[in-house]
Amino acid sequence: MVExxxxxxxxxxxAGIAGGSAVAMAGITGFPGILKAQEKSLKIGAYGGYFKDxxxxxxxxxxxxxxxxxxxxxxxxTGEAWLVQIEQAARAGKAPTDISMISQGMxxxxxxxxxxxxxxAAKMPNVANVMPAYINKYADGSLCGVxxxxxxxxxxxxxxxxxxxxxxxxxxxxxxRAEQLGLLALVSNSFLLDVTAKTHFGGQDILxxxxxxxxxxxxxxxxxxxxxxxxxxxxxxxxxxxSGEIPMGQYYHDVAGLAAADGHPVRSTFPKxxxxxxxxxxxxxxxxxxxxMAHEFIDFMSQPEIQALLSRKVGTSPTVPRxxxxxxxxxxxxxxxxxxxxxxxxxxxxxxxDWLSQKWTELIVS
Amino acid sequence: xxxxxxxxxxxxxxxFPAGMLxxxxxxxxxxxxxxSFFQRVQGAFYEPAFVFENYARFLSTFFAGILGFSVGLxxxxxVVSVLLAxxxxxxxxxxxxxxxxxxxxxxxxxxxLSEVLIGFGWSTLLSxxxxxxxxxxxxxxxxxxxxxxxxxxxxMTGMVYQTFPYxxxxxxxxxxxLDPSLVxxxxxxxxxxxxxxxxxxxxxxxxxxxSTLIMVFVxxxxxxxxxxxxxxxxxxxxxxxxxxxxxYQSNMPFAAAMAxxxxxxxxxxxxxxxxxxxxxNAG
Amino acid sequence: MxxxxxxxxxxxxxxxxxxxxxxxxxxQGKFVCLLGPSGCGKTTLLRMxxxxxxxxxxxxxxxxxxxxxIPTHQRDFGMVFQNLALFPHLSVGENIAYxxxxxxxxxxxxxxAVKRLLDLVQLPDMADRPVARLSGGQKxxxxxxxxxxxxxxxxxxxxxxxxxxxxxxxxxxxxLKQLQQKxxxxxxxxxxxxxxxxxxxxxxxxxxxxxxxxxxxPVEIYxxxxxxxxxxxxxxxxxxxxxxxxxxxxxxxxxTLLADDLxxxxxxTLSVRPENIRLTKENGENSLGTLTGDVSYIxxxxxxxxxxxxxxxxxxxxxxxxxxRPDVVAGDSVSVAFPKDACVVLGDA
Numbered sequence: 001m002v003e004x005x006x007x008x009x010x011x012x013x014x015a016g017i018a019g020g021s022a023v024a025m026a027g028i029t030g031f032p033g034i035l036k037a038q039e040k041s042l043k044i045g046a047y048g049g050y051f052k053d054x055x056x057x058x059x060x061x062x063x064x065x066x067x068x069x070x071x072x073x074x075x076x077x078t079g080e081a082w083l084v085q086i087e088q089a090a091r092a093g094k095a096p097t098d099i100s101m102i103s104q105g106m107x108x109x110x111x112x113x114x115x116x117x118x119x120x121a122a123k124m125p126n127v128a129n130v131m132p133a134y135i136n137k138y139a140d141g142s143l144c145g146v147x148x149x150x151x152x153x154x155x156x157x158x159x160x161x162x163x164x165x166x167x168x169x170x171x172x173x174x175x176x177r178a179e180q181l182g183l184l185a186l187v188s189n190s191f192l193l194d195v196t197a198k199t200h201f202g203g204q205d206i207l208x209x210x211x212x213x214x215x216x217x218x219x220x221x222x223x224x225x226x227x228x229x230x231x232x233x234x235x236x237x238x239x240x241x242x243s244g245e246i247p248m249g250q251y252y253h254d255v256a257g258l259a260a261a262d263g264h265p266v267r268s269t270f271p272k273x274x275x276x277x278x279x280x281x282x283x284x285x286x287x288x289x290x291x292x293m294a295h296e297f298i299d300f301m302s303q304p305e306i307q308a309l310l311s312r313k314v315g316t317s318p319t320v321p322r323x324x325x326x327x328x329x330x331x332x333x334x335x336x337x338x339x340x341x342x343x344x345x346x347x348x349x350x351x352x353x354d355w356l357s358q359k360w361t362e363l364i365v366s
Numbered sequence: 367x368x369x370x371x372x373x374x375x376x377x378x379x380x381x382f383p384a385g386m387l388x389x390x391x392x393x394x395x396x397x398x399x400x401x402s403f404f405q406r407v408q409g410a411f412y413e414p415a416f417v418f419e420n421y422a423r424f425l426s427t428f429f430a431g432i433l434g435f436s437v438g439l440x441x442x443x444x445v446v447s448v449l450l451a452x453x454x455x456x457x458x459x460x461x462x463x464x465x466x467x468x469x470x471x472x473x474x475x476x477x478x479l480s481e482v483l484i485g486f487g488w489s490t491l492l493s494x495x496x497x498x499x500x501x502x503x504x505x506x507x508x509x510x511x512x513x514x515x516x517x518x519x520x521x522m523t524g525m526v527y528q529t530f531p532y533x534x535x536x537x538x539x540x541x542x543x544l545d546p547s548l549v550x551x552x553x554x555x556x557x558x559x560x561x562x563x564x565x566x567x568x569x570x571x572x573x574x575x576x577s578t579l580i581m582v583f584v585x586x587x588x589x590x591x592x593x594x595x596x597x598x599x600x601x602x603x604x605x606x607x608x609x610x611x612x613x614y615q616s617n618m619p620f621a622a623a624m625a626x627x628x629x630x631x632x633x634x635x636x637x638x639x640x641x642x643x644x645x646x647n648a649g
Numbered sequence: 650m651x652x653x654x655x656x657x658x659x660x661x662x663x664x665x666x667x668x669x670x671x672x673x674x675x676x677q678g679k680f681v682c683l684l685g686p687s688g689c690g691k692t693t694l695l696r697m698x699x700x701x702x703x704x705x706x707x708x709x710x711x712x713x714x715x716x717x718x719i720p721t722h723q724r725d726f727g728m729v730f731q732n733l734a735l736f737p738h739l740s741v742g743e744n745i746a747y748x749x750x751x752x753x754x755x756x757x758x759x760x761x762a763v764k765r766l767l768d769l770v771q772l773p774d775m776a777d778r779p780v781a782r783l784s785g786g787q788k789x790x791x792x793x794x795x796x797x798x799x800x801x802x803x804x805x806x807x808x809x810x811x812x813x814x815x816x817x818x819x820x821x822x823x824x825l826k827q828l829q830q831k832x833x834x835x836x837x838x839x840x841x842x843x844x845x846x847x848x849x850x851x852x853x854x855x856x857x858x859x860x861x862x863x864x865x866x867p868v869e870i871y872x873x874x875x876x877x878x879x880x881x882x883x884x885x886x887x888x889x890x891x892x893x894x895x896x897x898x899x900x901x902x903x904x905t906l907l908a909d910d911l912x913x914x915x916x917x918t919l920s921v922r923p924e925n926i927r928l929t930k931e932n933g934e935n936s937l938g939t940l941t942g943d944v945s946y947i948x949x950x951x952x953x954x955x956x957x958x959x960x961x962x963x964x965x966x967x968x969x970x971x972x973x974r975p976d977v978v979a980g981d982s983v984s985v986a987f988p989k990d991a992c993v994v995l996g997d998a
Contacts, residue, residue, distance in 0.1 A: 081613070083616070084411075084616075087411060109411075109616070113411060179513075185594070185599075186610065186614050188614060188615070189614070228513070228516070229516060230598075230599050232594055233482075233594070233595065235486075236485075236486065236489065236595060239486075239490075240489075240493070243493065243495040243496060244495055245493045245494055245495045245496075245513065350408075351408065352408075353408050353615060353617070354406070354408055354423075354615070354617060354620075357610070357611070357614075357615045357617075358423075361428075361607065361610070362428055364599040365428075365432070365599045365600055365602060366428075366600070545732065545734060547730040547731075547732055547734040548734050548736065550699075550701050550721075550728075550730065550734065551728070551730055551734035551736075552722075552736075552747070553700075553701070553720075553721040553722045554699055554701075554721055554722070554724075554726060554727070554728040554796075554805075555722075555747055555748035555751070555795070555796075555798075555799070556722050556723075556725070556748050556751055556752060556799070557722055557751055558720070558722050561751065562722075565751070566736060569736075569738040569739075570736065570737055570738050572738060
């Protein structure tokens with residue numbers, strides 16, 4: 001099994017909260033990696049903590065070996081703060097990094113502000129391997145981002161408390177789950193609207209209209225009495241899940257797998273409606289002067305071998321079809337599933353952001 | 367020619383604190399106020415503008431309820447904290463010097479714990495699987511362990527735990543300066559120890575108590591992690607929602623508007639209690 | 650036994666003994682001063698009476714009843730503290746009424762009592778004033794009025810006048826004495842000021858280093874000090890050492906002095922107050938009780954004149970009034986007469 005640090009928030013979702021943004025900023029600007037005395041180099045941002053550490057250890061050295069381009073890695077938060085940094089640096093004509101790992105919501109937000117450099121697919125033959133769902137484009141169809149890593153949020157449960165593995169997201173609504181669930185606290189990171197739509201309304205199309213979303217929310221409101229913890233902090237839920245305090249909920253498939261491998265009574269199940277598939281993309285800052293090398297990097301990262309390496313070493317799901325990789329069944333199962341995933345309606349989360357967050361807060365707070 | 371002596375150094379002396387105040391309070395607060403009138407651009411960032419919609423959105427019964435809860439929670443935390451810390455500090459100041467130092471170092475170390483650590487600690491202590499109820503069960507006081515968190519009681523416990531050392535340290539100077547002969551005088555005049563504490567020590571330090579209450583109140587009002595870690599969503603404070611808006615919804619203008627409102631509400635509450643205190647002193 | 654009795658009281662603070670074994674009786678209705686330098690244990694003694702300190706061993710009896718273990722608030726003794734300890738949050742009237750209010754006294758009773766006590770301390774119509782707006786002397790009177798509100802069995806005062814300026818202090822001393830005489834209450838005052846003790850006390854208890862040296866009326870303390878400490882602490886004196894040579898005679902450097910109450914033999918110390926020494930111009934006579942010396946310096950203070958003498962190698966001070974001034978100048982040889990009744994034989998300190 002891949003070695004991983006536990007207790008560290010994988011995607012640094014908490015970075016903005018736990019340390020306060022000052023700490024997050026220090027992480028961004030305070031300690032740039034040591035640059036090797038090589039002529040060709042790239043500054044690459046990765047989610048601080050576990051991701052960056054794994055990339056530094058297993059992935060970036062491979063890239064340097066293959067291309068001779070040195071990598072200076074920068075820890076970045078997943079949240080808004082990083083985008084604000086890029087945006088403000090861009091106004092000053094600078095780029096804090098050449099390439100960053102950007103979540104889907106932020107990709108679109110950045111695209112709206114024209115922050116990303118347009119990429120040329122012709123210079124990156126391997127990008128053709130990447131599944132279309134993980135390709136980001138500007139409104140005019142030009143390429144602005146390529147899937148970097150992808151992961152699943154699944155239905156997790158404590159094997160001591162819940163003997164039989166659940167098979168469907170519908171499990172969340174069952175009366176016997178009263179005060180047993182831990183769910184992510186925010187509309188934009190729990191993706192529970194997508195889950196509810198897929199489970200109870202036959203698909204995500206109902207999320208096209210406000211009336212439809214309201215219907216989904218009403219259905220979701222029925223879950224409230226089952227929820228013991230609405231969490232923002234991954235570690236808090238993970239601990240409660242392991243101990244059986246909160247025996248069921250939604251959580252990251254890969255981390256749950258690691259906990260199980262460590263002997264904790266935890267299982268992660270891909271429900272028949274599919275796991276929630278979220279991803280981060282590589283995007284090049286529009287102000288970067290190293291666009292050629294950036295293309296080289298993204299091309300390198302899109303190779304099936306490298307995606308397989310990521311699955312093995314970092315625990316992410318490949319952005320290329322499984323068939324192109326040499327992952328064994330067991331390796332693939334530890335990071336992904338053949339069941340068709342629920343891909344969040346990022347467009348909805350973006351376009352109706354304020355309305356959604358207001359309704360959502362009212363839904364769970366009241 | 368005569369030079370006015372001390373003129374320049376006088377200005378220099380007030381210049382430093384004035385500068386610090388400007389840099390660390392006036393400017394950030396000014397930026398926040400300006401930001402609160404900016405136009406939010408959904409799906410992107412915000413644009414400089416002068417619009418009231420951020421405030422308009424806040425003026426709803428929903429947010430009024432949250433604000434009321436936040437203020438009430440902070441007030442309750444302040445009252446409970448002072449109720450516990452005042453007698454504690456009084457007893458502490460009457461202990462041997464060395465004992466006091468040990469306690470103060472201990473309290474300082476509690477104060478150095480981060481909110482995250484306190485939240486996690488208490489959520490474990492109050493959990494069904496590893497919490498104190500297990501102890502009560504083994505002592506035969508309870509039938510089976512139960513989960514005490516998340517709940518309002520858990521939020522209160524965590525927040526009071528966090529503010530208690532702070533409260534003690536704020537009260538300590540006033541209580542250790544308190545003339546011990548005041549209590550002795552009360553005793554010679556016929557007051558037992560408890561009574562002289564209540565009708566001499568407490569009223570003699572009324573002003574310290576009020577200012578401590580205000581400080582703890584403001585401190586508790588800014589607390590946004592413990593309500594998340596130890597409370598149900600209905601116990602989330604306005605600070606939690608401000609954080610959500612700023613960090614997760616990237617709605618800086620709305621977050622700023624809520625923050626400005628929170629600052630104004632707490633300032634006016636502080637002003638009211640100070641005015642009331644003044645009146646009481648005069649009367 | 651009537652009055653306040655200390656029965657073998659000892660008070661230790663850790664290894665430090667603040668009050669050595671003391672037995673003492675303070676008669677009912679007297680004005681008593683505990684007098685001594687700072688750190689002599691007088692305040693500790695007073696605080697033990699009030700119950701603010703517990704004696705390490707021994708008993709305190711009042712009118713024959715053991716009060717040693719009775720808590721302070723049940724003793725009903727009025728006490729005035731050195732810093733007065735007026736309650737800053739209460740007005741003058743509320744301060745004075747405090748002991749009555751906590752005993753459930755009605756508003757009307759308190760009002761009457763406050764008026765009576767304020768009249769007693771000559772501060773009428775001050776009841777509503779905040780204590781912060783009183784002068785030092787006024788605060789003093791309020792503290793006294795408050796301590797007397799309960800008509801206590803004992804009235805205790807710890808250096809009550811030390812914060813006042815000299816002139817006010819003197820008038821307050823007299824006032825306090827008159828007040829005590831009017832009320833007839835047993836009063837114990839701690840002071841380090843011997844003039845204050847002389848002014849007010851019926852009985853002075855002289856203490857140093859945790860020990861009681863002498864208990865006597867002020868005049869007796871002055872005239873018949875029991876030991877060198879008392880003789881020196883109360884006023885100024887000449888200490889002369891010698892040896893008993895025969896009945897009523899002491900051989901000292903330069904001659905022989907006479908005194909009463911002498912031991913049969915051995916070394917003794919005499920105390921002779923400067924104003925009792927008689928100076929005359931040297932006339933060759935060297936009788937018993939008279940020694941020869943030189944005038945080294947004369948200090949004329951107007952109301953009195955001090956002569957600094959060298960008598961057989963010892964410094965002796967003599968004081969006269971201007972009308973009795975002998976006709977001598979510095980450098981003169983003089984006859985120094987020590988009258989028999991002025992030579993007080995001291996015991997061991």
